[in-house]
Amino acid sequence: MxxxxxxxxxxxxxxxxxxxxxxxxxxxxxxxxxxxxxxxxxxxxxxxxxxxxxxxxxxxxxxxxxxxxxxxxxxHGTPDALSALQQAWIDHQVAQCGYCQSGQILQAAALLAENPRPTDAEIDSAMAGNLCRCGTYPRIRAAIKSAAGMEG
Structure with missing residues (x-):
């Protein structure tokens, strides 16, 4: 059906x-x-x-x-109108291979919608289920903080 x-x-x-x-x-x-x-x-x-x-x-x-x-x-944004997270991902050069990034960004967007100013520990906890084989976790955290208008 x-x-x-x-x-x-x-x-x-x-x-x-x-x-x-x-x-x-x-x-x-x-x-x-x-x-x-x-x-x-x-x-x-x-x-x-x-x-x-x-x-x-x-x-x-x-x-x-x-x-x-x-x-x-x-x-989640367009090439002509990136979301704040997508722009932060670029600004912080998060992606290396890029394979995990769509899932990372959508997980981060859900986090920021629920908690607009997360601590490092809250970011780490929310993002723990999204794996990055390239190990860009510090850049991911910085990009999330930047998109939230915090230091990054």
């Missing part, structure tokens, strides 16, 4: 089994490939998107269980 899914402000009618992970709906059916497959078991955070502002691992949310509007990295 087709499911209506709102992604980045656009309603899409998706005719896939309801048990298909949201990650594959986004990547394969909607061609939104900014959301990455990392581990498939919600341990790495590469597939992080937001549903109604909550950061979730799209590899573990079934299409039939999506409870609200989905935001992917493609819906």
């Amino acid at each position: 087709p499911v209506d899914l709102t992604v980045n402000g656009t309603v899409h009618r998706v005719d896939l089994p309801e048990d298909v992970p949201l990650l594959w709906v986004l990547r394969d059916a909607l061609n939104l490939t900014g959301t990455k497959y990392g581990c498939g078991v919600a341990s790495c955070g590469a597939c992080t998107v937001q549903i109604d502002g909550e950061a979730v691992r799209s590899c573990q949310v079934a299409l039939g269980d999506v409870w609200g509007a989905v935001i992917t990295i493609e819906g």
Whole structure:
């Protein structure tokens, strides 16, 4: 049975089994490939998107269980109008390989929406489930603080 899914402000009618992970709906059916497959078991955070502002691992949310509007990295700013986090990521040269960055940014956006002035410990705690093989954690923390209008 087709499911209506709102992604980045656009309603899409998706005719896939309801048990298909949201990650594959986004990547394969909607061609939104900014959301990455990392581990498939919600341990790495590469597939992080937001549903109604909550950061979730799209590899573990079934299409039939999506409870609200989905935001992917493609819906978080545009090339002509970057979000504060995206600009901070550039300013602090966070990305090296870049694979984890879409999930990192969406996790950070959820953190800042809930806590606009997080401490280092709060940033580290909120971001702990998003792994970066390049080890840019100090740059990630600095970029989040910068986007929050704090020192970075």
